[in-house]
Amino acid sequence: xxxxxxxxxxxxxxxxxxxxxxxxxxxxxxxxxxxxxxxxxxxxxxxxxxxxxxxxxxxxxxxxxxxxxxxxxxxxxxxxxxxxxxxxxxxxxxxxxxxxxxxxxxxxxxxxxxxxxxxxxxxxxxxxxxx
Amino acid sequence: xxxxxxxxxxxxxxxxxxxxxxxxxxxxxxxxxxxxxxxxxxxxxxxxxxxxxxxxxxxxxxxxxxxxxxxxxxxxxxxxxxxxxxxxxxxxxxxxxx
Numbered sequence: 667x668x669x670x671x672x673x674x675x676x677x678x679x680x681x682x683x684x685x686x687x688x689x690x691x692x693x694x695x696x697x698x699x700x701x702x703x704x705x706x707x708x709x710x711x712x713x714x715x716x717x718x719x720x721x722x723x724x725x726x727x728x729x730x731x732x733x734x735x736x737x738x739x740x741x742x743x744x745x746x747x748x749x750x751x752x753x754x755x756x757x758x759x760x761x762x763x764x765x766x767x768x769x770x771x772x773x774x775x776x777x778x779x780x781x782x783x784x785x786x787x788x789x790x791x792x793x794x795x796x797x
Numbered sequence: 798x799x800x801x802x803x804x805x806x807x808x809x810x811x812x813x814x815x816x817x818x819x820x821x822x823x824x825x826x827x828x829x830x831x832x833x834x835x836x837x838x839x840x841x842x843x844x845x846x847x848x849x850x851x852x853x854x855x856x857x858x859x860x861x862x863x864x865x866x867x868x869x870x871x872x873x874x875x876x877x878x879x880x881x882x883x884x885x886x887x888x889x890x891x892x893x894x895x
Contacts (some may be wrong), residue, residue, distance in 0.1 A: 667885060690841035691880035692873070706876040710883050713871050727867035737872045739864040756866055766868045 669709045669775055676779045677703070681787060682730065701731075703786065705779075712773030713737075716782050718789070725762055732757035732789075734771050742766065828895055835888050840883050845878050852878050 677686045683703070685697040693705040700721040707714045717733030726766050738752035739745055742764070750768040759765050761784055771778045800808070808819050817825075849855040855875050863871040 667882070668887075690844075691877045691884060703803065703855065704873070706873040706880075708876040708879040709885075712880055713876055715869055715876060717873075727865070728870050728873075730867075730869060733869075735872065737864050737869065737870065739866045745866075766866075768870065777822060 669707050670705070672776050673705055673707075673779055676776075676783065680697065680783045680787070682783065684791065697786075699788065703782070707773075707775050714771070714775060714778070716774050716778065718776075725758070730731075730756075734769050734778070736771075736773065825895070828892065831888050831892055831895075835885060835892075838885050838888070842878065842881050842885070844871070845874060845881070849878075852882065 670688055670691075673693055674688065674718060675697045676685055677693065678684060683697060686693065686695045695703040695705070696716075697703065698755050702719050703716050704715070706716075713744050715735035715737070717728075718737070719729050720730045720731040721729050723731060724731045725735055733757070734753070736753045745751060745756075745766040748754055748766060748768045750770070753769050753771050753773075755769045755771075756764050756766050762776045771781070802807070808822060811817075811822060812819065815822075845852075845855070852875075855871070855878065859871050859875055862871070
């Protein structure tokens with residue numbers, strides 16, 4: 667089965683999103699007008715990026731609010747010290763600086779998505795996301 | 798696979814209008830669904846190609862310049878392009894067998 671079939675089903679079943687679509691070969695799940703979850707996955711290597719994008723963020727770049735991926739961003743010492751490196755979760759602190767923490771993700775999308783959804787549900791229902 | 802009553806009714810009605818068997822209609826539907834997805838994937842591959850020239854060039858760019866935590870676009874485009882290529886190969890292989 668193509669990788670996004672199960673992902674789309676899990677996202678739709680969560681009831682968190684107003685719309686879930688396959689766009690090209692990525693999955694985009696809309697939370698509201700400005701915020702969406704983008705799921706990128708390479709089925710040949712298991713590499714991934716699951717990111718909450720918020721277009722209203724004041725920062726330049728891809729408007730990434732938080733997310734998980736396995737890219738070994740060079741020059742980020744705290745990331746490279748993680749036991750799960752290159753797999754990591756990243757989010758911005760109150761000053762807009764990136765913080766990196768370990769993740770149990772390793773590119774098993776069907777196992778990862780429920781954790782992403784749990785995080786996201788916590789985020790949208792609370793001012794304190796709980797990390 | 799059992800069809801729901803509405804689909805079964807559509808099949809019956811279309812068979813009154815066209816000289817095809819149910820099998821032929823279903824097989825044509827399968828082929829057209831796969832073809833439509835191939836067109837969509839090729840369109841996305843063309844967009845990426847217009848931007849980066851080739852998947853190999855993008856892979857080289859990611860390796861050479863890295864990807865900033867501020868902007869993952871190079872990496873997410875790379876993942877998407879590989880997924881496009883993989884799915885295209887599977888669909889084309891499927892159609893060749895059909």
